[in-house]
Amino acid sequence: KQEVTQIPAALSVPEGENLVLNCSFTDSAIYNLQWFRQDPGKGLTSLLLIQSSQREQTSGRLNASLDKSSGRSTLYIAASQPGDSATYLCAPRDSGAGSYQLTFGKGTKLSVIP
């Protein structure tokens, strides 16, 4: 069964700082991995989808990397802003027979201080 760990659980940084969020997963048999953000009381907003054959994916100030063989992904946020404050979730999509379900970690709660 896939297990996902996100470190740190919480992070507080001053505005403008670059930061890295870490995600590790136990089963490397995945199709892809998706990063989401969740604002309090809201649903999930998709940030980046990185396929298993890719090493990196970029969108604006966000860059996600994937090392499938070692079961790790990182999300790099450049020049952080207060609006980036949210909980960030990573979710690998399993390639085992069945549902191709996304498995979630508990997330990293990010606070960007003005």
Add this chain to the structure above:
Amino acid sequence: GAGVSQSPSNKVTEKGKDVELRCDPISGHTALYWYRQSLGQGLEFLIYFQGNSAPDKSGLPSDRFSAERTGGSVSTLTIQRTQQEDSAVYLCASSFRDMNTEAFFGQGTRLTVV
């Protein structure tokens, strides 16, 4: 519609009552997922639909939970004889196909059982 739509956004029900939660996926999306997010917990997979069939129901916590999907579109999650431990946010997601495409989430239904 432009995104995944869930209704109601909030539902308060008495213990022992039945509830129905609705999900309207993005038009044309064949894959549909239900997840549950309890306070302080990660997202828990419930069920996956491909079209109108549910090849993976492994996450449904008990036989009080059921779901159906009609016309390859709208899905309903039904909880019978609700219990206090059913209180959670229920999230629906859809994607164009199963493996390699991005999953998009709705805003969720917050269920409170009193």
